[in-house]
Amino acid sequence: DAGITQSPRHKVTETGTPVTLRCHQTENHRYMYWYRQDPGHGLRLIHYSYGVKDTDKGEVSDGYSVSRSKTEDFLLTLESATSSQTSVYFCATSSGTYNEQFFGPGTRLTVL
């Protein structure tokens, strides 16, 4: 499996506070993705990156921003967290070929 880590693994925060989730990979994959998973919705793409400083929106990008200053790191920021952003967040990477994506272990975020 690709070396993908996510931090933190669990976080509880309050409405209105900023939150940053980090995804780190050691595989030098070009593409990186942030998904959220909620009961009844499956996995939904938030943002993705196709290179350093190159990012684009996914299906559910409102309320989220991302940054990728290095190949190995992809940050997801909730500028002002809301209760609707309580979810499990997964990072994934891909070398860009054959669509095989490798997923991290996930971050469970609770916004009170």
Add this chain to the structure above:
Amino acid sequence: DAKTTQPTSMDCAEGRAANLPCNHSTISGNEYVYWYRQIHSQGPQYIIHGLKNNETNEMASLIITEDRKSSTLILPHATLRDTAVYYCIVRVEGNNAGNMLTFGGGTRLMVKP
């Protein structure tokens, strides 16, 4: 991307083959069929993919019908550790949208002793 339809849940006896169906009747000629699974509380895991020929790897076999409108993922000897949600995804390989995957509801496979 073509839409997929999978049963919501299935049971399988441990040691028996698990056959998970997927319908993708609107699949286009350049779309591949991918299978991922997600074990409880873990990130999704790639299993296998194919275009039109049957494929086999160390985890599973993928059987795609000749008209490509449906496929079956086969776990030849299911174990309790194969209990997971299995996702069938149809996707064009390597398009400019960054190889995004669209996960539907999947099939919840329960392997029972």
